[in-house]
Amino acid sequence: MTEAMENPGGEEYLATIAGIVADVEDAGRVIAAGQIAELRVLAAAGRLAEAQSAHADANVLLHDMALRSIAAEVAGAMRTTDRTVQRRIGEARVTIEGFPAAVAAWEAGRIVRGHVTAIVDAGVNLPAELWAEFEAAAIERCERDTPNRVRGELEILAHRMHPRTFAERHEEAASGRCVRLIPGRDGMSDLIATLPTVIAEGIQDRLTQQARAIIDTRGERSATSDVIATDARSTDQVRADVFADLLLAGTPALDDTRDTTAGPLGAIRARVQVLVPAATLSGADDGPCDLAGRSPIDPGTARLLAGDTGVWERLFHDPATGVTVSTDSYRVPSGMRRFLQARDQHCRFPGCRVAAIRCEVDHTHDHALGGRTELSNLAHLCQRHHSMKQFTAWKVRQLQGGVLEWTSPLGRTYREDAPTPAVAFTPAETTPGDPAPF
Incomplete structure (x- = not known):
């Protein structure tokens, strides 16, 4: 091991790494088998509770008491709380009974647990009669990429398969926007805002840009300010402070030109990267759009962003005479x-x-x-x-x-592989007698 550490390019080092990778793969298979077995046992516990209250005069309370009792029994063996076990029983039944093909693919090593979680999280929002169709398409996509890459695509796939349009469901969800204060420890609290995703992403991006501007110019401004010279805050801390300044005072307190009408921090605006299908942009389709790196956003917001941006332009790639290559x-x-x-x-x-x-x-x-x-x-x-x-x-x-x-x-x-393009151009089909394209 010592020689391997001293010579990271040597054969012993590579052999050591190869052994570690093989051990990780073996451990992964064992862990997956154990996790699947646990899910099946928990799902069986849920079915047992349902069977206990299956007679004609059973009511909701009786079923809940049976489930609580079984959850408490299992919790003792798992050394956790009965509430946690009861929640996991529900999740296990949805996974095992609602998405059996995903579990089978996981068991065969074609996908991993993260894929199954992404499939269930996205698919469970669909009507149950669409789960199998969604599951089949989702598994095929998961086999080609990692869970975090496919999660957004699976969400969009589920949104497009849903009988109600994404725009309708987003409008309903947006009515629940709110701000909540959750008291914490040592004089701290969490201020949580539930907002449309593109707005939340824009807020985070603008705060990050402003925090970086403050940190990047510390050296230039420290000679003229003792406060700035001793400023050792992290990016997270600066971001939180700017957030508070903007809400309480309307401007960042450490903007070095705050006495003028437009300081550099105040001029920073949020940036978001959105992939908008052409049909959605034109209004012919009301499906979700992709906020790159995050999650779907509603088509109305995407159209508004496209219409208001000052840098909107069409992008053509012509292999013969198109963009600069x-x-x-x-x-x-x-x-x-x-x-x-x-x-x-x-x-x-x-x-x-x-x-x-x-x-x-x-x-x-x-x-x-x-x-x-x-x-x-x-x-x-x-x-x-x-x-x-x-x-x-x-x-x-x-x-x-x-x-x-x-x-x-x-x-x-x-x-x-290169991601699926947001826009694809295909040759037009022609028949004899059609005029030549221009």
Whole structure:
């Protein structure tokens, strides 16, 4: 082990890592088998409680008492509370009885527990008669990607399969927006706002930008202010303080130009990255839109964002004469950057879903080593995975169509296909006698 630690590129190091990976895979199979067995036992406990109150004169109270009694019995063996066990019994029945194909795929090793959770969480909002149809499509999608990547897509799939439009359900849900105060410990409390997702995302983004602006300019301003010179707050702390300042005073207290009409912090506006299907944008479809890296948003908000933005423009990719596909400079032109954001949608490391607008455009083959600034050599990576590509033994190459092939230090390969495009163009079908296209 000592030699392996001293020589991270040596054979002993790679053999040690290979052993760890194999052990993790073996442990994963054992854990999965145990988790599935536990779910089935808990579901059986729920069915037993139902059978105890199945006679004709049984009422809701009798069933609840039977379930409580069984949950308390099981809780003693699991060393947890009966309330927790009762909740888990309900969840187990929904999973085992409502989504059996997902459990079977998990048991066969085709998907993992996170996939099953994502399938159940999204599918349970559909009418029960649609569960099997949804489940079949969801399993196929889950086999190709990680749980956090597919969660948003499964939610959108469920929304589109729902007999009621997403716009109708969002309007109903939005009526429950509110702000709640939950007292905490040591003089602290949680202020929780339940808002439409795109508004909440915009608030978080603006706070983050303002916090970074304060932290990034500390060095420039510390010479003129003793307060700023001693400011050692973290990003989270600055974000919380700016949030309080904006609500209580209408402007961040540490804006260095707060005495003018428009300080730099006040000028910062939120950014959100939304994928809007063309049919939804035109109003022909009322389905959900994808807030990249997060969750679906309602079509009305997406149309409003598209109509109000000052940088809205059509994006065409014509292989013959379309967007700029290459440049001699290191800097990526804005047109190429927009195309890459539309193509990648998020960080292109396997499993990562950080939105493209939060990522860096990376030269797959390093520019300093001769890599060109062209679409076939560029892809979005978040800061974490960009650094990992630079400073670890992970390697990546870009195949045709923007597909990335990652190779781990052990030689394992992970294929990262380009996300499904938000807009696709297909050749028009023609018949003899049709006029030529123009």
